[in-house]
Amino acid sequence: MSRDDATTNGRDESSETDGQSADAEPTTASSTPAVVAARSDGDPPDTGEIRDLAAAAGYAVIGEVTQRRREDPTYDLGRGKAEELMRLAADADAEAVIYDGGLSPGQTFSLGDLLPPGTAVIDRPRLVLELFADAADSRAADRQLELARLRYELPRLREAVARDASEHVRLQPEGDSRVLDVQKRIESAERALDEIADDRAVRRAERRDAGFDLVALAGYTNAGKSTLARRLADEVDADRTESAEGDPADGGGPLAVADRPFETLSTTTRRATVGGRRALVTDTVGFPDGLPHEAVRSFRTTIDAIRAADCALLVVDASDDPSDLRRKLRASLSAIEATDGSVIPVLSKADEVGADGLAAAIEAYEGAVADLDPREAPVVDALRSPIPVSVRDETGLADLADAVADALPTATATVEAPNGGAAQAALSWAYDRGVVAEVDYGGATVVVELAGRPDVVAEAERRLADAPSS
């Protein structure tokens, strides 16, 4: 689409509700002045979350333009609203327009052309990727972020090349080679991530063989995943933390975690005993709403850790208002896609809501789940009953432990073996893997009750049964 088409296509259809404000927030020396824009088909746009994200990324929001109407193909906003945005950005000397939603490459360029020269157009996915960039703290996180950004950039680069080419034909070969270069970098990042994912899969298999149950925490950003992961680990074995990324696991109490989005960008695994089971608890990345599916899928280590877990804890912030809770739940479930194990929803921060608030959160949760189509969100079938938890007040943790124990695949067996060196060796193997529930010495024999991971129990049973009398 040419520049002229872009400016004449938009039609200013009247909106049902809209608004503009220039409520300046405190500007710090390093923050970039920005205007927020949001459009919604249904309810009036709520700019609370995008403002928080913008602030976290270092922008000072100095005004906003909102509109309630259907999407305009040129600017997403209607033409008249887009011009209002342009005037506000110019009056406020904004350096960026932060758009609460995903803009197509064409819409991004059309808005950019309309705005004062030099004003950056940052849609929600780009803003999230900027925030992720600040948080990436490991090789896997860097690689995943690089892939997500390249996948985001490619269609925008194609659009830029097409626009340049329509105006200056001689730029075409140079543009094509830039597109090719990005495609090659995407392929190389995909290969590197395949290798990382293969390593992780091998490590998961080894951990299962060693008798560990794999528990993963999933959920929206800032839901309380890391806090709960720390609490579960602290309960048992604070010294024996390990990191899947090879970096040291952090110390501090479970609540010593900052209240800001995208705190965690690497998966971290800690040892814990949950419901009497030896588990490895993996904390993962929380994805926000509005990140394109392709970008989410770049974060393989998170998606794989959740998918492969024997039990995933889906952390849902009970202190959110019901509409936010539903929106975030839908976003988290669509990011997870599918799991091999079961999923226990955890209604976190229960201390922040009273009994009525908790009942409202449960109702919102159940309503959102009932609305989901299992064909589109197969993970719905794996969902168990939600458990309210407060790490701050230490409530609900025992119920959660019971629910995890109940959800984990379990086998039991009773074996009688002749008491001797071979039985003791088999018993010690079974102790190492945490599957010995009880041992009774009856003179010449030993009776062992086993309970735990089915494959480990079966192997322990075989070793004990094969122990020769000595």
Ligand SMILES: Nc1nc2c(ncn2[C@@H]2O[C@H](COP(=O)(O)OP(=O)(O)OP(=O)(O)O)[C@@H](O)[C@H]2O)c(=O)[nH]1
């Ligand atoms: N009141 C209250 N606050 C909590 C509780 N659990 C977590 N929080 C707070 O919620 C905020 C977010 O917690 P995190 O554990 O970092 O959340 P997260 O899901 O790991 O966030 P990301 O890593 O950004 O995805 C922090 O300020 C925590 O202190 C709780 O039980 N009660």
Ligand SMILES: [Mg+2]
């Ligand atoms: Mg976290």
